[in-house]
Amino acid sequence: MTDGATHVRTNRARWNEISDDYQRLNGPQIRQQAFTGDISWGLWEIPESRLGVLGEVAGRDVLEMGCGGGQWSTALVRRGARAVGLDLSERQLLHSRRLAADTGLTFPLVQASAEAVPFADASFDIVFADHGAFSFADPLRAVPEAARVLRPGGLLAFSHVSPIYEITVRPGRNAPGTRLTRDYFGLRLVAEADGLVSMNLPYGSWIRLFRDSGLIVEDLLEPRPPASTGDMPAAEVSDAGGSTRERAEASAPERGDEAWAHRWPSECIWRLRKPTR
Numbered sequence: 001m002t003d004g005a006t007h008v009r010t011n012r013a014r015w016n017e018i019s020d021d022y023q024r025l026n027g028p029q030i031r032q033q034a035f036t037g038d039i040s041w042g043l044w045e046i047p048e049s050r051l052g053v054l055g056e057v058a059g060r061d062v063l064e065m066g067c068g069g070g071q072w073s074t075a076l077v078r079r080g081a082r083a084v085g086l087d088l089s090e091r092q093l094l095h096s097r098r099l100a101a102d103t104g105l106t107f108p109l110v111q112a113s114a115e116a117v118p119f120a121d122a123s124f125d126i127v128f129a130d131h132g133a134f135s136f137a138d139p140l141r142a143v144p145e146a147a148r149v150l151r152p153g154g155l156l157a158f159s160h161v162s163p164i165y166e167i168t169v170r171p172g173r174n175a176p177g178t179r180l181t182r183d184y185f186g187l188r189l190v191a192e193a194d195g196l197v198s199m200n201l202p203y204g205s206w207i208r209l210f211r212d213s214g215l216i217v218e219d220l221l222e223p224r225p226p227a228s229t230g231d232m233p234a235a236e237v238s239d240a241g242g243s244t245r246e247r248a249e250a251s252a253p254e255r256g257d258e259a260w261a262h263r264w265p266s267e268c269i270w271r272l273r274k275p276t277r
């Protein structure tokens with residue numbers, strides 16, 4: 001694997017360090033889908049069956065960018081996809097291999113950066129990530145790479161925390177607040193409290209990047225916590241924040257984060273199409 005960019009080296013080292021804790025705390029929630037094939041998106045675990053982001057995957061060549069412990073790709077293999085998992089971190093890929101041993105469902109695993117994808121042009125029908133590589137790789141490199149390896153008519157779908165969420169995170173914390181703390185127009189490379197370097201862009205920059213990569217925006221979904229959790233009173237949304245993004249430290253978003261996400265968009269799911277010609 002060759003990519004010397006500082007944020008890539010930092011994220012690889014940091015993901016190797018936090019991988020075991022991340023899988024211990026978050027794995028049980030997402031692991032279930034590897035056994036049922038019932039996948040769900042994002043912080044609020046909204047079922048794919050409700051959102052219809054990927055649609056039919058059976059018989060499709062699918063690349064997961066930032067597959068982590070491989071729970072999503074395993075579920076897609078269970079649903080008949082020919083999945084390939086790509087991740088930067090060897091420790092995360094080790095968890096993928098362990099899952100394959102547990103489920104008996106194997107698929108190719110590749111250690112690489114989403115900024116330099118080691119596949120030929122037009123190799124996949126679907127490229128996707130759920131809070132995966134597009135949250136940590138430079139989007140100005142990762143999105144054109146995803147577009148390149150898609151076949152004409154192919155789908156790129158990925159989730160990440162919203163730019164609005166990002167500009168309310170207080171220094172030293174990993175939770176959103178009610179005040180603006182970061183420059184919106186300065187978004188790109190964001191040093192997180194947990195030592196990771198995440199990536200985001202202003203909305204207009206995302207859209208121009210998709211257009212310049214030859215992709216058509218089909219949808220921008222902004223999932224909210226399920227209504228069953230109730231609309232939290234505004235008083236519960238405070239700068240004390242919660243722990244939505246404390247990836248290795250918390251297994252689930254806290255009540256304060258849910259309250260926040262009822263009022264403002266916590267995450268984005270983009271659905272993008274490579275035109276047939």
Ligand SMILES: C[S@@+](CC[C@H](N)C(=O)[O-])C[C@H]1O[C@@H](n2cnc3c(N)ncnc32)[C@H](O)[C@@H]1O
Pocket residue numbers: 008011015030065066067068069072086087088089092112113114115129130131132133136137138247
């Ligand atoms: C938050 S985890 C999400 C993984 C999986 N979707 C899940 O829900 O557990 C993000 C993953 O992206 C990977 N990653 C970070 N930077 C990357 C890059 N430049 N290229 C590929 N993968 C990357 C990390 O190693 C990590 O496994």
